[in-house]
Amino acid sequence: EADWWRRGESPAPAATVVDVDEVRGSGEEGTEVVALLESERPEEGTKSSGLGVCEWLLVLTSLLFIIVTFPFSIWFCIKVAQEYERVLIFRLGHLLPGRAKGPGLFFFLPCLDTYHKVDLRLQTLEIPFHEVVTKDMFIMEIDAICYYRMENASLLLNSLAHVPRAVQFLVQTTMKRLLAHRSLTEILLERKSIAQDIKVALDAVTCIWGIKVERTE
Known part of the structure; x- marks a missing residue:
């Protein structure tokens, strides 16, 4: 048995457990709660599995080419996102980790990256x-x-x-x-x-x- 009462200590707060099945059965009132719970789960397909060895070689080669041809190459690697825009960059099909780029300048590799702008207005x-x-x-x-x-x-x-x-x-x-x-x-x-x-x-x-x-x- 727990002897917290003998030492004069207060019991540890109990963890809050949400029964998803009970929420699902509560009707339309539980719809928003269930959606919020599911939105906290890691979404499959939104996390990149990382670049492979060959892909890293292509990235390093592209960076080396940009350095050799600097400063001319920088004009092809810098783009601008407006205040109401956010940019997602895909490198060889993989979504780059971190938050969306913008507003302002953002860097990308012209031969390997594709970017998509999202309007927040x-x-x-x-x-x-x-x-x-x-x-x-x-x-x-x-x-x-x-x-x-x-x-x-x-x-x-x-x-x-x-x-x-x-x-x-x-x-x-x-x-x-x-x-x-x-x-x-x-x-x-x-x-x-x-x-x-x-x-x-x-x-x-x-x-x-x-x-x-x-x-x-």
């Missing part, structure tokens, strides 16, 4: 009209506008190929799922609360993609 996506069946079996056509921004460039490029299309389909399916539990009268009278519920549900998924939904209308 607020994006607007118009969701076309689509049919929704309400709780009281009314069929209505609705549209929406989604405002979102890129937050994690590394997750974004490794998760999605077509961001607008993925966000559009996600908004449509989320609206169909949430509005199916509300009557036509509730939809007409509770537009603000419904928009907030849609935003929370979208954030629960898009946070794993590196996207932040600002608002939906």
Whole structure:
């Protein structure tokens, strides 16, 4: 038995354990919690396995060539990222470790590296009209506008190929799922609360993609 009470010491704080299965079974309220828990896990495919011996030889050869041809070569190795841009560099197909580059100057090897710029400014996506069946079996056509921004460039490029299309389909399916539990009268009278519920549900998924939904209308 523990004898902390004999020595007058306070017990060690118990560790907090989150039962993921219980959260999953708690309904829509647990959706965002589960997504945040899963986003903390190391994402497969976002970590580079490192360069091999032959690849390092190519890198060293390229660096040697840049040094020999300096200062002319420096004009081909330096690029500029704007204040609202972040840059990811892939070297021989491997994502370079560390944070995204920018804003300002960044260095890359022209023969071995490819870079991708991600715009962090607020994006607007118009969701076309689509049919929704309400709780009281009314069929209505609705549209929406989604405002979102890129937050994690590394997750974004490794998760999605077509961001607008993925966000559009996600908004449509989320609206169909949430509005199916509300009557036509509730939809007409509770537009603000419904928009907030849609935003929370979208954030629960898009946070794993590196996207932040600002608002939906």
